[in-house]
Amino acid sequence: EVKLNGGNGAQAYNLDMYQRVQQRVLLEQDLKQALQLNQFSISFQPQMTIATGALYGFEALIRWRHPVRGMVPPDEFIPVLEQSRQIVPLGYWIIEQCMQQCLSLLHSGWHHFRIAINLSAEQFVDPDLIPTLKRLLDKYELQGSYFELELTERTLVQSIETMLTIMPQIKAMGIHFAIDDFGTGYSSLSYLKKMPMDCIKIDKSFLSGMLENAADFQIIASTIAMVQKLQLQVVAEGVETREQLELLRQQGCDIAQGYLIARPVPQAELAGFLEEHFPKGMWRGQNLGSAP
Ligand code: C2E
Ligand code: MG
Ligand code: MG
Ligand code: MG
Numbered sequence: 001e002v003k004l005n006g007g008n009g010a011q012a013y014n015l016d017m018y019q020r021v022q023q024r025v026l027l028e029q030d031l032k033q034a035l036q037l038n039q040f041s042i043s044f045q046p047q048m049t050i051a052t053g054a055l056y057g058f059e060a061l062i063r064w065r066h067p068v069r070g071m072v073p074p075d076e077f078i079p080v081l082e083q084s085r086q087i088v089p090l091g092y093w094i095i096e097q098c099m100q101q102c103l104s105l106l107h108s109g110w111h112h113f114r115i116a117i118n119l120s121a122e123q124f125v126d127p128d129l130i131p132t133l134k135r136l137l138d139k140y141e142l143q144g145s146y147f148e149l150e151l152t153e154r155t156l157v158q159s160i161e162t163m164l165t166i167m168p169q170i171k172a173m174g175i176h177f178a179i180d181d182f183g184t185g186y187s188s189l190s191y192l193k194k195m196p197m198d199c200i201k202i203d204k205s206f207l208s209g210m211l212e213n214a215a216d217f218q219i220i221a222s223t224i225a226m227v228q229k230l231q232l233q234v235v236a237e238g239v240e241t242r243e244q245l246e247l248l249r250q251q252g253c254d255i256a257q258g259y260l261i262a263r264p265v266p267q268a269e270l271a272g273f274l275e276e277h278f279p280k281g282m283w284r285g286q287n288l289g290s291a292p
Contacts, residue, residue, distance in 0.1 A: 027080055039065050042097050043264035047257040053286035055278045056255050057114035060098050061264045082120050091123040092132055099140045108271055116148040121155040125162055130169050144174030153185025171196050200227050204238025211243055224251045
């Protein structure tokens with residue numbers, strides 16, 4: 001029991017608990033109709049090949065515009081969807097949107113790119129995942145190699161056996177795999193050995209400290225070195241400054257993603273954004289000196 005101000009502390013604590021539970025229930029209710037009411041959309045955040053400044057690909061990021069609350073951050077509602085397993089149907093909607101976006105990019109003359117899609121553990125073990133991926137690639141006549149599935153260590157840890165049967169079937173379609181938020185879980189290194197990974201994404205928490213904190217910098221530098229020895233791609237997430245980008249370049253990091261290069265761009269604005277910020281497929285900020 002928590003008591004802060006004499007007897008009233010416990011009461012305040014209970015009220016707070018009550019409000020949080022109530023908010024959660026409301027959130028769940030609102031989420032149930034959000035898909036039908038078209039409240040979800042997807043933003044695409046460009047990624048850049050550091051050595052050349054060329055556009056490398058995109059990460060698809062879900063957005064929810066609540067009619068009263070406005071934009072709700074994914075970290076708030078994704079866990080709720082995961083618990084109720086609503087993430088599974090929403091996830092298929094996201095995958096299909098990404099395929100349509102891929103087609104649209106191809107039609108506008110973009111050819112060398114990859115769209116990374118975040119996948120929750122619940123989606124990964126859903127028996128429809130493999131047939132749905134096959135069906136959608138067929139429907140849009142797309143190669144799997146345009147796509148990458150991002151898994152977190154939370155997913156990988158759930159059932160190594162399941163992962164080892166599912167992953168090769170998805171890889172056989174040409175789809176790539178990335179470990180997201182690398183370094184924040186328990187035993188990242190063992191996954192690199194066991195799973196057919198293509199890419200690792202260094203978590204942005206290491207990036208934010210890399211300029212002041214020697215440990216963060218060393219973790220980044222040694223992760224890059226190790227990942228390259230394993231001949232995997234490495235993406236640094238959360239690149240916000242020129243200094244960070246320069247240090248990553250010196251360490252031989254392949255790909256950068258972060259606000260310095262581009263914020264997540266709403267799907268409807270992506271074509272125009274790319275023309276303006278990636279003329280001929282090259283990041284404009286590369287030639288602009290200090291200001292992006
Ligand atoms: P994540 O997969 O690690 O995504 C990267 C997050 O970093 C995104 O947050 C992105 O907007 C943010 N970010 C990118 N560059 C920068 C930067 O330079 N500075 C800072 N401070 N942040 C940056 P977002 O969009 O809020 O998404 C949060 C998390 O929600 C994602 O983390 C992912 O775990 C989850 N999520 C987002 N979209 C989906 C989805 O479609 N499906 C699933 N299952 N999860 C999703
Ligand atoms: Mg991600
Ligand atoms: Mg991440
Ligand atoms: Mg994350």
